[in-house]
Amino acid sequence: MASSKAAPVRKVVRRLGSFSLVGTVAFIVDISLYNLLASTVLDDNPIMAKVSSVVAAPAVSWLGSRYITFRSTRGRRLRSETLLFALTNFVGLLIATGCLYVSHYLLGFDSQLADNISGNVVGVIAGNVFRYFAYRYI
Numbered sequence: 001m002a003s004s005k006a007a008p009v010r011k012v013v014r015r016l017g018s019f020s021l022v023g024t025v026a027f028i029v030d031i032s033l034y035n036l037l038a039s040t041v042l043d044d045n046p047i048m049a050k051v052s053s054v055v056a057a058p059a060v061s062w063l064g065s066r067y068i069t070f071r072s073t074r075g076r077r078l079r080s081e082t083l084l085f086a087l088t089n090f091v092g093l094l095i096a097t098g099c100l101y102v103s104h105y106l107l108g109f110d111s112q113l114a115d116n117i118s119g120n121v122v123g124v125i126a127g128n129v130f131r132y133f134a135y136r137y138i
Contacts, residue, residue, distance in 0.1 A: 015069060022064030030057035031120050038115065046104055050097050050119045054127075058089040088134040095130055096123030 034053035042049040062085050096119055103109045103118030 018069040019065070022061055022069055025064065026057040026061035027124070029060050030054060030124065031116075033057070034120060035112075035116070038112065046100060046115045046119070047097055050100050050123075051093065054089075054093045054096055058085070058092070084138060088131050088138070091134070092127035092131050095127040096120075099123035099126060 030053045032053075033056050034049050037049035037052055038046050042052070062082075066081070099122045100115060100119035103122075104115055109115075109118065
């Protein structure tokens with residue numbers, strides 16, 4: 001009897017672990033790509049560096065979520081799922097780059113550390129809060 005109750009718990013724990021792993025990989029892609037671009041080819045344009053990294057990271061997240069974490073629980077058609085994912089991540093992009101823009105250009109905090117804090121900490125957290133509620137209630 002205990003094993004029949006443990007099976008759903010194991011499934012949830014396995015899915016949560018997979019979701020966390022996919023999210024971690026996407027976060028590493030975002031931060032790594034941002035810092036690579038911001039310190040090399042886009043060193044004079046942190047906003048474009050953030051836009052580029054935020055476009056790449058959700059692509060990793062979507063692929064991992066669709067084909068690994070939620071492969072057996074897809075409820076929407078590919079087209080509507082992709083559109084919803086793109087729209088919510090576009091708003092997340094606006095949030096992250098907005099935080100970076102305000103910090104870098106309006107407040108004058110233009111060091112690499114300040115850009116990372118505003119774009120990759122504050123912006124990512126605020127964008128993830130938005131995405132969570134959008135995915136949860138849309």
